[in-house]
Amino acid sequence: MGLDEATVKPHERLSAALATELSQVNSLIRTRMASEHAPRIPEVTAHLVEAGGKRLRPMLTLAAARICGYDGPYHIHLAATVEFIHTATLLHDDVVDESGQRRGRPTANLLWDNKSSILVGDYLFSRSFQLMVETGSLRVLDILANASATIAEGEVLQLTAAQDLRTDEAIYLQVVRGKTAALFSAATEVGGVIAGAPDPVTKALFDYGDSLGICFQIVDDLLDYWGSDATGKNIGDDFRERKLTLPVIKAVAKADSEERAFWERTIEKGNQRDGDLEHALDLLAKHGALEATRADALNWAAKAKSALEALPNDPIRDMLSDIADYVVARVN
Amino acid sequence: MGLDEATVKPHERLSAALATELSQVNSLIRTRMASEHAPRIPEVTAHLVEAGGKRLRPMLTLAAARICGYDGPYHIHLAATVEFIHTATLLHDDVVDESGQRRGRPTANLLWDNKSSILVGDYLFSRSFQLMVETGSLRVLDILANASATIAEGEVLQLTAAQDLRTDEAIYLQVVRGKTAALFSAATEVGGVIAGAPDPVTKALFDYGDSLGICFQIVDDLLDYWGSDATGKNIGDDFRERKLTLPVIKAVAKADSEERAFWERTIEKGNQRDGDLEHALDLLAKHGALEATRADALNWAAKAKSALEALPNDPIRDMLSDIADYVVARVN
Numbered sequence: 036m037g038l039d040e041a042t043v044k045p046h047e048r049l050s051a052a053l054a055t056e057l058s059q060v061n062s063l064i065r066t067r068m069a070s071e072h073a074p075r076i077p078e079v080t081a082h083l084v085e086a087g088g089k090r091l092r093p094m095l096t097l098a099a100a101r102i103c104g105y106d107g108p109y110h111i112h113l114a115a116t117v118e119f120i121h122t123a124t125l126l127h128d129d130v131v132d133e134s135g136q137r138r139g140r141p142t143a144n145l146l147w148d149n150k151s152s153i154l155v156g157d158y159l160f161s162r163s164f165q166l167m168v169e170t171g172s173l174r175v176l177d178i179l180a181n182a183s184a185t186i187a188e189g190e191v192l193q194l195t196a197a198q199d200l201r202t203d204e205a206i207y208l209q210v211v212r213g214k215t216a217a218l219f220s221a222a223t224e225v226g227g228v229i230a231g232a233p234d235p236v237t238k239a240l241f242d243y244g245d246s247l248g249i250c251f252q253i254v255d256d257l258l259d260y261w262g263s264d265a266t267g268k269n270i271g272d273d274f275r276e277r278k279l280t281l282p283v284i285k286a287v288a289k290a291d292s293e294e295r296a297f298w299e300r301t302i303e304k305g306n307q308r309d310g311d312l313e314h315a316l317d318l319l320a321k322h323g324a325l326e327a328t329r330a331d332a333l334n335w336a337a338k339a340k341s342a343l344e345a346l347p348n349d350p351i352r353d354m355l356s357d358i359a360d361y362v363v364a365r366v367n
Numbered sequence: 368m369g370l371d372e373a374t375v376k377p378h379e380r381l382s383a384a385l386a387t388e389l390s391q392v393n394s395l396i397r398t399r400m401a402s403e404h405a406p407r408i409p410e411v412t413a414h415l416v417e418a419g420g421k422r423l424r425p426m427l428t429l430a431a432a433r434i435c436g437y438d439g440p441y442h443i444h445l446a447a448t449v450e451f452i453h454t455a456t457l458l459h460d461d462v463v464d465e466s467g468q469r470r471g472r473p474t475a476n477l478l479w480d481n482k483s484s485i486l487v488g489d490y491l492f493s494r495s496f497q498l499m500v501e502t503g504s505l506r507v508l509d510i511l512a513n514a515s516a517t518i519a520e521g522e523v524l525q526l527t528a529a530q531d532l533r534t535d536e537a538i539y540l541q542v543v544r545g546k547t548a549a550l551f552s553a554a555t556e557v558g559g560v561i562a563g564a565p566d567p568v569t570k571a572l573f574d575y576g577d578s579l580g581i582c583f584q585i586v587d588d589l590l591d592y593w594g595s596d597a598t599g600k601n602i603g604d605d606f607r608e609r610k611l612t613l614p615v616i617k618a619v620a621k622a623d624s625e626e627r628a629f630w631e632r633t634i635e636k637g638n639q640r641d642g643d644l645e646h647a648l649d650l651l652a653k654h655g656a657l658e659a660t661r662a663d664a665l666n667w668a669a670k671a672k673s674a675l676e677a678l679p680n681d682p683i684r685d686m687l688s689d690i691a692d693y694v695v696a697r698v699n
Contacts, residue, residue: 072541073523127489131482150463150526153485157459158519160489164496164512173503180496187490191405194482209404 045357046089052351053097060093060114067115067162079143079155083122086140092117092222095247095355099226099240102349109170109229116179117222119163124186124218126156131190132276175225182221189213197278200287200295200303207284208249215255216248239345243355246342250335250362256280257328260319261366271312277305281331283315285324294318329366336363377689378421384683385429392425392446399447399494411475411487415454418470424554425450427579427687431558431572434681441502441561448511449554451495456518456550458488463522464608507557514553521545529610532619532627532635539616540581547587548580571677575687578674582667582694588612589660592651593698603644609634613663615647617656626650661698668695 043051050057064084070076093114100110128134129142130149136142144152160183167179193210196202223244227237260282262270273280279287279302287298297314300306319325339359346352375383382389396416402408425446432442460466461474462481468474476484492515499511525542528534555576559569592614594602605612611619611634619630629646632638651657671691678684 070520070523073520073527075523075527076520127485131485149481151523153459153463154519154522154526157456157492158516158523160492161512161515161519165509165516168505168508168512171505173500173505176500176508177497180493180500183493184490184497187486187493188402188405188408190486191402191407191483191490194486195405195407 045354045361046091046094049094049098049351049354049358050090052354053094053101056097056101056111056114057090057094059111060090060097060118063111063115063166064118067119067166068159070158073158075147075151076155076158079126079147079151080122080159082140082143082146083125083137084118086137090118092121092218095219095222095244096226098351098355099223100230101226101351102346103227103230103232103236104347105226105230107229109172110226112166112170113175113225113229114222116163116166117218117225119159119166120179120183120186121218123156123159123163124190124214126152126159128190131194170229172229174228178221178225178228182217185213185217187213189217198303198305199279200298202279202284203288204281204284207279207281211249211252212245215252216245219248219251220244235345236347239342242342243339243359246335246339247359247362250332250339250359253281253328253332253335254362254365257282257325257332257366260316261325261329271315274301274312274315275307277302282319282324282328285327286315286318286322289322289324290318329363332363332366336360377686377693378423378426381426381430381683381686381690382422384686385426385433388429388433388443388446389422389426391443392422392429392450395443395447395498396450399451399498400491402490405490407479407483408487408490411458411479411483412454412491414472414475414478415457415469416450418472420470422450424453424550427551427554427576428558430683430687431555432562433558433683434678435559435562435564435568436679437558437562439561441504442558444498444502445507445557445561446554448495448498449550449557451491451498452511452515452518453550455488455491455495456522456546458484458491460522463526502561504561506560510553510557510560514549517545517549519545521549530635530637531611532630534611534616535620536613536616539611539613543581543584544577547584548577551580551583552576567677568679571674574674575671575691578667578671579691579694582664582671582691585613585660585664585667586694586697589614589657589664589698592648593657593661603647606633606644606647607639609637614651614656614660617659618647618650618654621654621656622650661695664695664698668692 068077068080068084096114096117097110125137126143129137130144130152134142135145167176189210189212193214196206196210220241221244223240224237227240256273259273259280260270283298283302287295290298301311301315336359340356343352343356400409400412400416428446428449429442457469458475461469462476462484466474467477499508521542521544525546528538528542552573553576555572556569559572588605591605591612592602615630615634619627622630633643633647668691672688675684675688
């Protein structure tokens with residue numbers, strides 16, 4: 036490929052290995068995001084779909100299908116499906132979170148309006164549904180219908196759990212499975228299912244996606260306090276937005292009564308003052324919450340890699356393993 | 368049934384004839400709107416689902432299946448699917464329209480917040496998708512996936528078309544097919560498809576639902592100016608919200624330059640003053656726009672009834688015919 040394995044990031048190597056199929060996916064996405072009657076739809080969609088996301092989720096589907104020796108056309112449909120579902124949830128998330136920036140650019144709700152983001156999200160979700168129906172696989176439809184319900188349920192759960200100090204690690208995991216891991220695990224599983232892979236293989240693909248997705252979200256939440264990655268996020272965004280994530284959950288679990296009062300005031304009541312973020316960072320350090328969160332992320336990465344052992348030996352499989360390492364290596 | 372055909376409304380007679388199946392639908396809806404993890408979901412859903420809607424759309428599915436002699440269990444799933452899709456679109460519509468009232472009660476976005484309405488809508492749409500997968504019919508999935516895309520496309524089109532005086536009757540029809548008729552026609556068609564009805568019958572069912580849905584929406588838009596129905600709407604809501612509907616489109620088409628300036632100011636620019644609604648009503652009267660709109664509605668009702676002629680003779684079929692008459696009879 037002409038790519039130096041030592042310096043090129045593993046998802047870039049995967050992208051190069053899947054280049055032909057990825058370009059088919061991109062072309063299908065462009066065709067299907069069109070709308071004969073409502074030009075607002077492709078405008079809004081293009082803003083997000085062509086913003087240079089890594090296409091990690093569709094790559095997972097293509098990779099799974101390739102490892103399982105699939106030679107039909109429908110992994111392309113499924114990869115586009117997964118990207119459409121992802122884009123639809125981003126559009127709705129940005130309205131729900133009242134976000135103004137995504138991937139370093141203004142969000143669609145800011146450039147157009149909330150109405151467009153809501154309705155174009157609904158449209159993309161419907162289009163994803165049409166794409167999966169075209170595969171003719173009821174099992175694929177079943178997996179993606181369940182994933183969609185888990186995603187929406189996780190998002191609703193987050194609404195009530197994010198500012199409630201009673202939220203523990205189990206509830207956090209539930210939210211993360213919904214908002215992130217459900218689409219990762221569906222993406223990998225359907226790649227195996229469409230290839231007709233045996234149950235232990237599709238199960239392993241599900242487990243890889245599930246663990247990778249959880250790892251990915253934990254790292255995302257950790258970087259919000261750790262801040263060493265070029266995420267475009269500012270340190271403490273989640274704190275300012277009063278989002279209870281794993282590092283804070285760990286610190287709250289070890290809090291004395293004075294510390295608990297601090298978290299109640301800043302997260303539950305949202306009454307924040309100058310110096311609060313610095314104090315929060317001190318408390319996270321005092322209880323080793325960031326290191327403990329990083330250890331959890333490493334565990335999930337190890338789980339993801341161990342799931343891969345049930346899959347046929349394949350260079351793509353090794354790239355998936357490297358991706359699991361790379362996700363945690365973002366925290367450095 | 369003990370119901371007096373002369374005074375009981377036709378949808379009430381249909382509801383009585385389908386009472387057993389409707390109660391199965393209601394019970395399935397209650398089961399499936401539950402969420403193990405996020406109690407906010409059934410709270411929001413119950414507010415809308417149990418607000419005493421007429422369940423017209425699920426009844427159409429049950430009626431179609433009955434007329435086609437279906438004796439399996441899946442018309443119940445499909446009727447619940449249709450009601451979930453309808454409820455999901457209402458939740459999103461109320462956010463998009465910033466509505467505070469629906470069926471005479473405060474909307475979910477007012478009682479909870481926009482976030483809950485968006486995400487619970489997404490959840491219900493996913494649940495509807497799970498229900499249809501359970502039927503095991505790819506043709507049903509195809510019809511409902513296409514209907515969902517048409518609904519969302521119609522809603523987006525409405526965003527840009529509603530305040531644009533260039534919107535003509537063809538674009539209005541496109542919007543109405545999306546926002547209303549697509550779910551009516553899918554509801555009737557899938558009832559026939561699940562029963563294994565022959566193509567001319569499922570085509571006739573589609574046509575009935577399509578024409579009835581268009582008729583229904585035209586009458587709704589007409590009543591906003593006509594005001595003789597107990598809709599709970601105030602005369603002129605659409606005018607105040609700057610929604611270009613069929614009566615105004617007809618008046619704009621016949622407007623002289625002074626009248627056109629009036630519509631530009633009030634609808635396009637949204638610059639409204641005391642007395643504008645009265646003037647708008649005068650212009651609608653001057654050009655016979657309300658009578659012409661009512662004539663269109665009567666035509667669609669006649670089309671709906673004529674589609675029914677391709678269906679097997681059945682008392683339920685006659686009730687569907689009466690419903691088409693009744694929809695227009697609301698304008699009196």
